[in-house]
Amino acid sequence: MGRAMNTELGEITIADDVIAAVAGMAATECYGLVGMASRTITDGIAELLGRDNIARGVEVDVEGDDVRIKLYIIVEYGTRITEVANNVMDKVKYVLETTTGLRVSEVNVNVHGVRVGAGGKERHK
Numbered sequence: 001m002g003r004a005m006n007t008e009l010g011e012i013t014i015a016d017d018v019i020a021a022v023a024g025m026a027a028t029e030c031y032g033l034v035g036m037a038s039r040t041i042t043d044g045i046a047e048l049l050g051r052d053n054i055a056r057g058v059e060v061d062v063e064g065d066d067v068r069i070k071l072y073i074i075v076e077y078g079t080r081i082t083e084v085a086n087n088v089m090d091k092v093k094y095v096l097e098t099t100t101g102l103r104v105s106e107v108n109v110n111v112h113g114v115r116v117g118a119g120g121k122e123r124h125k
Helices: 016-028 051-057 081-100 118-123
Strands: 003-007 010-014 033-036 058-063 066-076 103-115
Touching: 016 033, 016 051, 016 058, 016 066, 016 081, 033 051, 051 058, 051 066, 066 081, 081 103
Parallel strands: 066 103
Antiparallel strands: 003 010, 033 066, 058 066
């Protein structure tokens, strides 16, 4: 569906997939986040998405002037989950509002897993 905005030069439409990709990229910049997870959990195991599929870990709901985002993430073992989630919420809201001009009313975070991050893997080698 997307979000349409009228300007003096014409109409701008931002597709939901673009909003999802921007939200996913903003989230992955946060400390303590291993990556985005698939929206569905298979056999109790969260699938870690690659950079090409980052938008699959984001749901976008546009209703009127409000945009609601739902993120599915995997956090790094040893980090405080609530701090990571709050940082992700703040970062996604800020980046979406500044880059797209949309008003973000909600950012909901679903933690689908905890994994050892890239730094942890190198320490255990």
